[in-house]
Amino acid sequence: MSFLAAYSDQPLAHPTPEPSAAERLWLALVALGLLALGVAALAPAGLRDTAFWLGLGLLSAGALGWSWRKFGGSRGVRHNFLWSRASTSRGAVAWAAGVALTGFYVVLYWWPAYLENLIRPLDGLSQLLRGRAADQWFLYGSFYTLAVLLMGGRALLKYRHSPYQRVRTASVMFFQLGLAWLLPGVLLALQQPEFYFTYFWPLKYDYLFPGGVQSLLQNGHLGAFMVGWGIIMSFVATPVLTYFFGKRWYCSWVCGCGGLAETAGDPYRHLSDKRREAWRYEVSIVYTVLGFIVVTTALLWLNAARGGALLGRFSDEFAQTYGFFIGSIFAGVVGVGFYPILGSRVWCRYGCPMAAYLGLLQKHFSRFRITTNGGQCISCGNCSNVCEMGIDVKQYAQRGEPIIRAACVGCGLCSTACPRGVLNLENGPREGRYQPSQLIHADSLRILS
Ligand code: SF4
Ligand code: SF4
Structure with a gap:
């Protein structure tokens, strides 16, 4: 009989503690909030909006209340029992969360009509901010920002003893709320391009594709400023800031993908694969993605310079292929949907061309x-x-x-x-x-x- 078999029916010396009554109460509010959102997704118009806002309210109150009960007491990092709880050790709860998240992304990208009941309640807010009705991307941006803010509140409580973590968390919350949600909406309301000042090539690859540049340049001085901003941030500010501060200035302080990973993904950070094989996969995949986007960009510009003679219609398909496989499937469905199973930085580690670019600079040209x-x-x-x-x-x-x-x-x-x-x-x-x-x-x- 093996050692494990012999002791598997013995009680653990330190059994995983159950949540306190107060924690259960707050978690019950989270569950009720999710239930109300589910009702909103299926309810007729009269009940839909009430259920939607009630769901968001309960979810937010429950998440913040639970964080307060869980982390508001003693200070210091407490990561006990992460590997024995079903929710954080790839147990049934984690798989259920992963399937739900992945399912949401699949519906969002390919069957947004099924989200109509969740999109319509946001019409009022969208009109106020963007001067137009809500769509699937406004729903996504709003949920994303809410997740960063709520889980950012949790991270602020959990790591409040560390000034570095406090400022860094506040930074990602600020950039997500201000520059990735509010400002693009205001720009739309002013009939300007929906531009994200916190995303640059090669992550926001289309900003420096010929089609993206031409489209921005049609918007006068502001469009020209946006193109200039993209070029300077990608090729001047990124190397300079990375030289002084490493890639953290972007990946952990500014980027929305990193912001979500550091807040909503924090409960799953320990799940990242530490094996040497994973390191090898990481290097071979992420630099391939970077190479692909560099080649794609170069080919598209060459094609544009030759009046489309090089690639013809294939140029658009080339860009769309990248957008589909890397932008949608890798960054969204796998990158975030698999947080509870693979850890919080799957996209940043294996797929993000910006992380690869910053990583090369950090490794060879940084203090x-x-x-x-x-x-x-x-x-x-x-x-x-x-x-x-x-x-x-x-x-x-x-x-x-x-x-x-x-x-x-x-x-x-x-x-x-x-x-x-x-x-x-x-x-x-x-x-x-x-x-x-x-x-x-x-x-x-x-x-x-
Ligand atoms: S193993 Fe890591 S966390 Fe533990 S004492 Fe050493 S450096 Fe610190
Ligand atoms: S990425 Fe890993 S090694 Fe780098 S600062 Fe974070 S925990 Fe430390």
């Missing part, structure tokens, strides 16, 4: 590193556990080596979770960033990252 005081490390593994990018931080900490990895988004959670103050996010001089053993280590893996 950013995480320094480690190996003598203090007690090998608890908290740092590796919380790393959403699948970096085995402990391995570096034990050897006292600085962490210089293209994947690191500088979320700082490894440092926040470390009980011994071993890890520090720093922007030091480039000289001496690498240690000889790291060069050998990287060489043996034959990897770029």
